[in-house]
Amino acid sequence: MSPKAKTVTVTVAPRSLPEPKVTASTLAGAVVSLVVWVLHSHYHVDIPPAEAVAAGTVLSAVIGYVAPHLPRVTEDDLNN
Numbered sequence: 344m345s346p347k348a349k350t351v352t353v354t355v356a357p358r359s360l361p362e363p364k365v366t367a368s369t370l371a372g373a374v375v376s377l378v379v380w381v382l383h384s385h386y387h388v389d390i391p392p393a394e395a396v397a398a399g400t401v402l403s404a405v406i407g408y409v410a411p412h413l414p415r416v417t418e419d420d421l422n423n
Contacts, residue, residue, distance in 0.1 A: 368407030375399035
């Protein structure tokens with residue numbers, strides 16, 4: 344007598360949150376904007392707009408690069 348094969352059905356809900364890379368990169372840009380604003384409004388440090396944008400862009404790219412990906416789930420992963 345052979346054992347019966349068991350069928351497992353897995354339902355995966357669509358992801359509602361963005362990738363951690365996207366979130367981290369966006370927050371890095373927002374943090375740079377807040378730092379520039381605090382430096383200007385409270386400490387009267389004048390940062391040229393082009394340098395502020397460049398700092399935000401570079402930091403956002405670096406943080407987005409080092410942040411982890413979410414693991415990808417494929418149909419093969421669900422069926423095995």
